Amino acid sequence: MSGVVEVVDSGLAVSIQDRGRTGYRNIGVPVSGALDPVLMAAANALVGNPAEAAVLEVGLSGPSLKALSGTVRVGLAGEMGAQLVNTRGQVLKVAPWQTATLFPGDILRIGGVSHGVGYVALTGGVQVPAQLGSRSTYLRAAIGGVQGRAPKVGDRLQCEAVRGDPWLESRGRAPWHHETGPIRVILGPQEDHFTPQAVASFLTRPYSVTRDMDRMGLRLDGEKLAHNEKGAEIVSDGVAPGTIQVPANGQPIVLMADCQTSGGYPKIATVIRADLPRLAHLRPGDELRFVAVSHADAAKALREQVQRLADWAGAIQTFRPPGVIDEAALYGANLICGVVRGDEWSLHGVDLSHPFGAQHG
Amino acid sequence: MSTDISFPPPRLLSVGDAAWTVEFGDSIDPAIHGRVLGFSSLLDTLSSDGRLEGVVEWVPTFRSVTVHFDPLRTDAMALHDLLAELAGKSGSLSAAGCRWHIPVCFEAACAPDLDEVAAAKGMPRDEVVRLMTETVFTVYMLGFLPGFPYLGGLPAALDMPRLATPRKVVPSRSIAIAGRMCAAYPWESPGGWRLLGRTPVRLFDPANARRPALLAPGDEVVWEAIDAATYDVLDKECAAGRFDLSSLLKEGEAA
Numbered sequence: 001m002s003g004v005v006e007v008v009d010s011g012l013a014v015s016i017q018d019r020g021r022t023g024y025r026n027i028g029v030p031v032s033g034a035l036d037p038v039l040m041a042a043a044n045a046l047v048g049n050p051a052e053a054a055v056l057e058v059g060l061s062g063p064s065l066k067a068l069s070g071t072v073r074v075g076l077a078g079e080m081g082a083q084l085v086n087t088r089g090q091v092l093k094v095a096p097w098q099t100a101t102l103f104p105g106d107i108l109r110i111g112g113v114s115h116g117v118g119y120v121a122l123t124g125g126v127q128v129p130a131q132l133g134s135r136s137t138y139l140r141a142a143i144g145g146v147q148g149r150a151p152k153v154g155d156r157l158q159c160e161a162v163r164g165d166p167w168l169e170s171r172g173r174a175p176w177h178h179e180t181g182p183i184r185v186i187l188g189p190q191e192d193h194f195t196p197q198a199v200a201s202f203l204t205r206p207y208s209v210t211r212d213m214d215r216m217g218l219r220l221d222g223e224k225l226a227h228n229e230k231g232a233e234i235v236s237d238g239v240a241p242g243t244i245q246v247p248a249n250g251q252p253i254v255l256m257a258d259c260q261t262s263g264g265y266p267k268i269a270t271v272i273r274a275d276l277p278r279l280a281h282l283r284p285g286d287e288l289r290f291v292a293v294s295h296a297d298a299a300k301a302l303r304e305q306v307q308r309l310a311d312w313a314g315a316i317q318t319f320r321p322p323g324v325i326d327e328a329a330l331y332g333a334n335l336i337c338g339v340v341r342g343d344e345w346s347l348h349g350v351d352l353s354h355p356f357g358a359q360h361g
Numbered sequence: 362m363s364t365d366i367s368f369p370p371p372r373l374l375s376v377g378d379a380a381w382t383v384e385f386g387d388s389i390d391p392a393i394h395g396r397v398l399g400f401s402s403l404l405d406t407l408s409s410d411g412r413l414e415g416v417v418e419w420v421p422t423f424r425s426v427t428v429h430f431d432p433l434r435t436d437a438m439a440l441h442d443l444l445a446e447l448a449g450k451s452g453s454l455s456a457a458g459c460r461w462h463i464p465v466c467f468e469a470a471c472a473p474d475l476d477e478v479a480a481a482k483g484m485p486r487d488e489v490v491r492l493m494t495e496t497v498f499t500v501y502m503l504g505f506l507p508g509f510p511y512l513g514g515l516p517a518a519l520d521m522p523r524l525a526t527p528r529k530v531v532p533s534r535s536i537a538i539a540g541r542m543c544a545a546y547p548w549e550s551p552g553g554w555r556l557l558g559r560t561p562v563r564l565f566d567p568a569n570a571r572r573p574a575l576l577a578p579g580d581e582v583v584w585e586a587i588d589a590a591t592y593d594v595l596d597k598e599c600a601a602g603r604f605d606l607s608s609l610l611k612e613g614e615a616a
Contacts, residue, residue: 238427
């Protein structure tokens with residue numbers, strides 16, 4: 001059965017993303033896709049979707065979604081909470097790393113992301129039409145998303161309705177945290193365009209994130225990286241998300257998911273796959289350092305990340321949320337096995353007087 | 362395809378842990394580009410035979426091919442060795458495409474860097490326009506942005522470095538130069554090339570699943586100067602989807 005949610009508030013820096021658009025880089029089409037595919041997978045796991053189902057990526061503040069038809073479950077991953085306003089006007093607090101179920105007429109107001117990006121998964125994924133093989137939004141060329149753009153007020157997003165028990169929510173055992181430490185890179189492809197001192201500076205000095213950052217890339221500020229006699233220009237060649245190019249001004253630019261497919265500035269290094277998601281959570285003024293690793297180290301880090309995510313997803317638990325007692329319904333219907341709700345439910349703040357497992361009459 | 366064992370061995374360069382760039386040279390050169398096309402063609406064949414496990418896609422450029430792979434499905438070093446071996450064996454290929462005559466407005470509002478380039482090169486601005494419109498450019502690759510063509514053939518007299526600090530916003534459909542290259546920005550974007558004109562022609566249509574990009578490697582492009590009034594008329598036609606792209610191909614002029 002299908003579900004439909006209407007966008008009643010578009011939020012800020014919200015876009016539809018999936019794993020990204022491959023197969024068209026040879027005609028210059030960026031991959032796009034979730035800036036943090038690990039968190040995307042976590043949000044999808046909460047609602048029982050495949051890891052790559054299309055989700056809403058939230059860059060600043062989340063949208064408000066109203067269920068129009070079908071019972072829709074929403075999974076939240078990232079540092080953002082939400083409020084569920086049901087048709088009886090009750091306001092229930094929803095914490096991240098768990099699901100909330102919307103019955104027709106219910107509105108989920110998703111708040112701001114306090115750090116980095118957050119992901120909102122809907123049962124069955126956001127079913128906008130795929131374009132060039134992906135639902136990911138690439139705004140610059142109006143590809144994917146809702147007719148090439150971000151969701152706006154009044155848009156109706158198709159998804160699937162909840163199968164099974166609508167009163168059974170899911171939550172992750174603990175918030176997902178990325179690894180910390182220096183951002184791991186593999187040097188090249190043009191580290192030979194830089195002086196040995198520049199390569200050493202790049203690997204030892206701190207760099208800070210400037211205000212120039214978006215889904216295409218982020219400019220860093222730090223010790224100027226000097227090019228050697230080979231110069232600050234190359235004949236354009238291939239790049240990838242994570243590639244760090246350095247124009248003549250000596251300040252690195254880290255390419256992100258919406259990055260171009262090729263470029264003409266020398267590239268000192270490329271961030272490894274396992275650390276790309278961390279870039280999505282940097283904010284202007286944040287400091288970062290780089291460390292060079294081998295292909296073997298990179299592959300190990302990626303496998304470990306995949307395993308860690310699988311462990312996290314495997315530990316997702318179901319629970320019956322405590323809820324507000326609806327006295328009219330309580331006395332008007334047979335609620336012997338009904339669910340009694342508390343004021344709110346949250347990941348860490350589960351009211352101990354209402355341990356999950358609900359209260360059966 | 363011809364095999365010529367006299368080519369120097371290609372270099373393999375890391376682009377992180379999920380791509381290798383197989384580099385056949387470091388200049389814009391038809392012979393090097395022929396090897397790029399030959400190697401890409403070999404990858405096409407092997408991929409359709411299912412013999413490139415874990416390889417996601419590859420991007421031919423002027424002088425190299427970047428092979429993107431899934432590091433969870435392919436061992437990077439094993440793929441490195443395979444690509445090095447294949448690149449040593451692949452031959453050269455030349456592509457034959459269409460010749461497009463594309464209108465460009467070179468007037469000041471469309472050409473913010475034209476006067477600076479003319480001054481730097483010590484020639485009147487009309488001379489820059491003449492060089493731009495008399496050249497037959499060749500599409501070497503698409504990249505950077507959807508449908509963004511990198512064109513070879515820019516006269517040496519117009520060779521200028523990129524801007525030291527890229528512009529944050531280049532208007533869509535700007536015609537630009539950098540080094541010995543020319544290009545057209547299909548979309549508004551950041552960019553470091555010098556802007557000499559603007560075309561009303563849309564170079565990429567995502568709704569056209571069969572051929573979203575107008576130009577393909579091997580095509581030729583001739584810029585035809587138009588005035589601002591003509592630009593406006595054509596721009597409206599293109600925006601409304603009423604412009605016939607095949608009118609840009611002159612009869613009997615296959616490249």
